Amino acid sequence: MFIVLANVSPGDSARVLTTRFDDEGTPLGVEYVDDLAQFVRAEERQRPRWVWDDTARWYPALLAAGVRVERCFDLRLCHVILRNSALTARSTLARGERNGWDGPAGATPDDSRPPAAAALFTLEDEQPDAVRQPDPVAEFSMQQAAVAASAEPGRIGRLLAAESAGALIAAEMRFAGLPWRADRHDQILTAILGEQTAARPTKLQDVLDVVRARLESPELNPDSPADLLRALGNAGLTVTSxxxxxxxxxxxPAIAPLLEYKKLARLLSANGWHWLQTWVTDGRFRPDYVPGGVVTGRWATSGGGALQLPKQIRAAVVADDGWKLVVADASQLEPRILAAMAGDRAMVAAGAAGDLYAGIVASGAVQTRDQAKVAMLGAMYGATSGESGRLMPRLAKAYPRAIALVEDAARAGERGEIVTTRLGRSSPPGTPARRYDELVSEAEASRARERARAWGRFTRNFVVQGTAAEWALCWMASIRRQLNDDAGGAWLTDAPHLVFFLHDEVVVHCPAPAAAAVAAAITEAAAEAGRLLFGTIPAQFPLTVAIVDNYGEAK
DNA sequence: TGGGCTTGCGCC
DNA sequence: AAAGGGCGCAAGCCCA
Structure with missing residues (x-):
């Protein structure tokens, strides 16, 4: 069963119109609801899929009211996928004009945004009302039709489910927060940077004094690249950046302290006391995750820089008393994804024993583990020169199918074509290839060729990064499902729950006695994600799992 | 003074 | 060792 939620009017956020559908999409009736939290709590027993325009708009209030939902369908996120996917390119949805559902999250149809601003998100002026208040029921029907008519309804359907589950997880992780000990953070900062003073922390100032003395530039502002370049030049050091x-x-002699200064200054500005004060409250760091925020399907964050949490300060992430953190990351995820999606049996076999790079060395393709790693990275990113570029042909010889997959993706991008991940997320359209001899100058033709190659590197990476993101979503959705099943009805933050996600890594906060079972669930979820994406292909997705008191202990 | 751009660097 | 993908953020810089 599906239940579609819609605001009755822009000015009335309390009253909600609910429309019920059975699994076949047959409408079952409508109902006005004044206490949404109570309604959702009661209906959850039937395990409906909640359909709404934007999880970030509906779910936080439910969580705050103590209500979780098991499944949802996020119309805005799904719309973007269906709009662009090669698997649904012929659908009415994809062929229709861009509308309010194509706008950025937050520009929700029935929020209080004034009409003038709403109009910015549409190309058509004649239907401003339709843009401001698109009908989620109509949109839902259109999306269901697009999936049903797809050549691969199973794949695209799985992607929409995974994307929507990710949206739920993002809201829940923000609600729960990442356990953060401000006192530990402060200790780390003081140990590295020195005591906080009005100007610069003492150790930062000390190292700057050395730099200034050795460059004989007492007024040097080390944070200004231009000023620093000038000072280096005066000291006889010629660099371009x-x-x-x-x-x-x-x-x-100035270089070592200068590098030290840069490292310390970075910590101070990115994750110093100011960051601590801004982002950590009541012992929790609550970043604003943006599911689908990256074109490849990766998440982004807005504020707080949660996806760039430096290793230096991870020791401030401490489990509550009597609780543990279970930290798991997928080893060598992207090359394994490539091997599996290409159906490259040799590369899958190289990863079967544990260390994929060691397996590549064992196959004789390259001499050392470092070479294997650099060559794989080059294959996935499109390296053209250096050691990485030189090693690529040897990789292509040993693993022709895997390398052909990324090469084909690169060529397609260079021609301006779109490429598509395993479950059906497609890249944005590129610029159609031009005939270089039509361009007026050789310089212009050269720039056009470089643009095409750059777009090819993007599409090359898109298929791998995007499919890895799909794997990660499926992994996390499975973890969430298992934790929920095992919670025995306990509230989210009273039972094991996800608190952090970093592309190929998750952190679960759990009561200490549950840690071993949580680790097992995470491991099982990785296998399940592999099956969901690749069926019977025997690709392994091994994890590194650590049960720790603080995040800094993990790896 | 404030917005937009560049530089540099943290994460994967 | 420093070429190749995706991001967000802070600080400096530049200009209105």
């Missing part, structure tokens, strides 16, 4: 890896090549 102030990037760390560039500076590392230089021989000069």
């Amino acid at each position: 102030t990037r760390s890896w560039e500076l590392r090549k230089l021989k000069h």
Whole structure:
């Protein structure tokens, strides 16, 4: 059963119109609801799929009221997938004009945004009302039709379910928060940066003093690339940028302290006391996850930089008393995804024993594990030069199917074609290839070729990164389902629950006695995700699982 | 003063 | 060692 939720009017957020459908899409009736939380709680016993325009708009209030939902269908996220997918390209939805459902999250149809702003999200002026108040029931029907008419309804349907489950998880993780000990964080900062002072923390100031002395630039602002470049030049050091890896090549007594300064300054500005004060409250870090925020299907975050949490401060993530953190990450996920989706039996076999890179070495394709890693990264990112570029042909010889898959994706992108992940997420349209001899100058033709190659590198990576993101969504959805099944009706934060997600890594916060069972569930979920995406292909997705008191202990 | 751009670097 | 994919954020810079 599906239950579609819609606001009755823009000005009345309390009253909700609910429309019920059976599994075949037959409407069963409508009902007005004034206490949504109570309604949802009661209906959950029948395990409906809740259909709404935007999980981030509906679910936080339900969670705050103590209500969880098991399944949902996020119309906005699903619309974007169906709009672009090659599997639904002929659907009415994909062929229709862009409308309010194509707008960014937050520009929801019936929020209080003034008409002028809403109009920014449509290309058509004649239907502003339709844009501001699109009908979720009509949209839902259109999406169901698009899936049903798809050449691969199973795949695209699985993707929509996984994407929607991700939206639920994102809201729940924000609600629960990542356990964060401000006192530990402060200790880490003080140990590395020194005591907080009005100007710079003491250790940061000390190392800056050394840099200024050795460059004989007492006024140097090290945070200004231009100023730093000037000072380096005055000291006889010729560099074109102030990037760390560039500076590392230089021989000069100022370089070591300068690199040290950069490292400390980065910690201070990105995750220092100011960050702590801004993002951590009541012992929890609550980042704003944005499911589907990256074109490849990866999540993004908005504010707090949760996906860039430096290893230096992860020790501040501490389980509550009597609780543990179960930290799991998928080893070498992207190359394994590539092997599986290409059906490259040799590469799948190379990963079967545990370390994929060691397996590649054992096959004789390259000499060392480092070479295997660099060559694989080059294959997935499109390296053209350096060691990575040189090793690629050897990889192509040993694993022709895997390499052909990424090469084909790159060529398609260069021609301006779209590429598609395992479950059916397609890349945005590129620029159609132009005939270079039509361009007026060789310089212009050269720029056009480079643009095409760059887009090819993007599409090459898209199929791998995007399919890995699908695997991760399925993995996480399975973890959530198992944890929920095992919770015995306990509230979200009273039982094991997901608290963090980082592309190929999850953290579950759980009572200590449950940790071993949680680890087993996470492991089982990885196998299930592999089956969901790749069926009987015997690809392994091994995990590194750690049961720890703080995140810093994991790896 | 504030918006938009660039630079550099953290994560995968 | 430093070429190749995807991001977000802070600070400096530039200009209105």
